[in-house]
Amino acid sequence: MDNIRWGLIGATFIARDWMISAFRNTGGTVASVLSSSPERAKEFAAVKEIPLGTTSMDELLGGDIDAVYISTTNELHVPQALAAIKAGKHVLCEKPLALGYAGAKEMVEAAENAGVVFATNHHLRNSGTHLAMRAAIVAGKIGRPLFARVAHARYLPGFLQGWRLTDPKKGAGVILDITTHDVDSLRFLLGDNPKSVLCMTQTGTLAKGNVEDGAMTLIEFESGLVAHTHDAFTTKYASTGLEIHGTEGSLIGTDCMTQDPIGEVLLRTEAGEERLTIDRGNLYERGLRAFGEAIAGNGKPAASGEDGLWSLAAGLAAVQSGRTGQRVPVTI
Numbered sequence: 001m002d003n004i005r006w007g008l009i010g011a012t013f014i015a016r017d018w019m020i021s022a023f024r025n026t027g028g029t030v031a032s033v034l035s036s037s038p039e040r041a042k043e044f045a046a047v048k049e050i051p052l053g054t055t056s057m058d059e060l061l062g063g064d065i066d067a068v069y070i071s072t073t074n075e076l077h078v079p080q081a082l083a084a085i086k087a088g089k090h091v092l093c094e095k096p097l098a099l100g101y102a103g104a105k106e107m108v109e110a111a112e113n114a115g116v117v118f119a120t121n122h123h124l125r126n127s128g129t130h131l132a133m134r135a136a137i138v139a140g141k142i143g144r145p146l147f148a149r150v151a152h153a154r155y156l157p158g159f160l161q162g163w164r165l166t167d168p169k170k171g172a173g174v175i176l177d178i179t180t181h182d183v184d185s186l187r188f189l190l191g192d193n194p195k196s197v198l199c200m201t202q203t204g205t206l207a208k209g210n211v212e213d214g215a216m217t218l219i220e221f222e223s224g225l226v227a228h229t230h231d232a233f234t235t236k237y238a239s240t241g242l243e244i245h246g247t248e249g250s251l252i253g254t255d256c257m258t259q260d261p262i263g264e265v266l267l268r269t270e271a272g273e274e275r276l277t278i279d280r281g282n283l284y285e286r287g288l289r290a291f292g293e294a295i296a297g298n299g300k301p302a303a304s305g306e307d308g309l310w311s312l313a314a315g316l317a318a319v320q321s322g323r324t325g326q327r328v329p330v331t332i
């Protein structure tokens with residue numbers, strides 16, 4: 001299904017700058033936007049040429065839409081998703097799915113029971129770099145993966161320096177924001193699930209109170225692989241990357257933990273070094289095409305509700321580990 005009529009729940013940066021063009025470029029239309037503020041609803045709708053800007057969830061869900069895209073702050077995802085599911089709408093929900101595991105599980109199960117598609121907007125698994133790495137691993141090019149390293153420390157731009165740094169009730173902190181993406185990337189690449197995490201956090205230069213704006217996390221996977229992730233809002237000059245080191249080779253991805261279709265991947269084995277061919281397609285659009293296929297009954301979304309549960313569970317375990325200093329098991 002490529003002519004999806006979308007209702008946007010949240011007048012947000014990610015909707016405005018990334019998702020609306022992706023909805024339209026994949027054949028969809030944006031019918032409505034919900035905001036808690038009548039002025040913001042009206043202005044957002046006018047600027048983005050959306051027919052309806054409203055503060056009424058009933059009005060949005062009662063309109064002629066097939067699916068909703070939920071990109072409000074994280075404490076709102078569960079009640080908003082449950083309302084949309086009850087109205088029979090398919091749901092694309094931002095990560096982290098929720099602030100607590102039970103709420104996330106409830107909405108994923110509600111979608112299953114209602115027979116609607118539920119997807120998590122983990123875009124990185126749709127990146128050409130990740131797809132090339134996944135193909136190399138599946139083809140056995142690096143043998144058995146032993147270690148992974150994710151560099152995902154960046155600088156939070158000024159216009160986003162709000163709730164992410166100050167408001168735990170909305171899900172502030174770099175772990176729920178970025179480490180969750182790392183976990184999803186690793187699960188996708190390795191075909192493996194996290195088993196336990198050990199995390200050290202930092203409140204460096206931007207966050208306030210007990211909110212972490214930097215974190216380093218060790219993740220043990222079920223296969224025995226050990227991964228290390230480095231996430232931050234505070235580093236202006238760091239580059240991103242993802243490396244996987246196996247018994248027969250290493251995959252070295254550079255500039256590949258981004259929203260843009262950039263980055264390179266080097267495969268290094270006994271045979272030498274090879275730069276992998278990368279598809280430069282838009283990450284969000286690839287995800288939306290899979291979402292449309294799932295609605296049509298062909299396969300699953302790129303990142304499902306269950307995928308969102310895993311990344312949330314690992315993120316929450318990392319938060320707990322950062323607070324207690326203990327290694328924390330991960331299960332869903």
Ligand code: NDP
Nearest residue numbers: 010011012013014035036037040071072073094095096121
């Ligand atoms: P924003 O900070 O842009 O918006 C969050 C909320 O703040 C909105 O729902 C909105 O409320 C309110 N808001 C927006 N602009 C203003 C304003 N000018 N004044 C007052 N309030 C305002 O959120 P993000 O887009 O950064 O993140 C939203 C969600 O998307 C999060 O869950 C985040 O984790 C996720 N995200 C995912 C990304 C991905 O690539 N998958 C990338 C970025 C974010 P209202 O809707 O009521 O108007």
